[in-house]
Amino acid sequence: MSLPYNYIIQPMRDGNGDYFYGRVLELDGCQSTGETFNDAYASLLEAMEGYIEAKLQNGFEIPEPIQNSDYSGKFVIRIPKSLHFKLSVEAEKEGVSLNQYALYKLSV
Numbered sequence: 001m002s003l004p005y006n007y008i009i010q011p012m013r014d015g016n017g018d019y020f021y022g023r024v025l026e027l028d029g030c031q032s033t034g035e036t037f038n039d040a041y042a043s044l045l046e047a048m049e050g051y052i053e054a055k056l057q058n059g060f061e062i063p064e065p066i067q068n069s070d071y072s073g074k075f076v077i078r079i080p081k082s083l084h085f086k087l088s089v090e091a092e093k094e095g096v097s098l099n100q101y102a103l104y105k106l107s108v
Contacts, residue, residue, distance in 0.1 A: 005048070005065045009040050026063045027051055 009022035012033075020040035023031040030051040034040030055062050079087075091101035 003065050009037055024048055026065055
């Protein structure tokens with residue numbers, strides 16, 4: 001429970017009304033809701049406890065938290081030549097490198 005798991009808590013509005021939905025990224029199916037952010041967080045901690053307890057009782061492995069240090073910040077992607085050309089032209093028009101332009105396009 002004290003490990004640095006990654007979680008997301010977000011406001012929701014749907015047929016059930018307004019509430020907050022939270023989930024733990026590494027623990028598939030570990031999720032909860034609450035009327036406020038703090039309610040959802042507290043409920044999510046309870047859900048994590050039950051999730052981990054059930055996994056341990058049934059002999060299942062519990063995933064480790066994902067750390068930022070697990071990522072180098074670099075990945076390789078193959079794209080069509082036509083897209084490579086288009087992005088290169090757009091980057092040149094903007095006066096930036098292709099890498100900078102691709103980073104911009106990925107971040108918006």
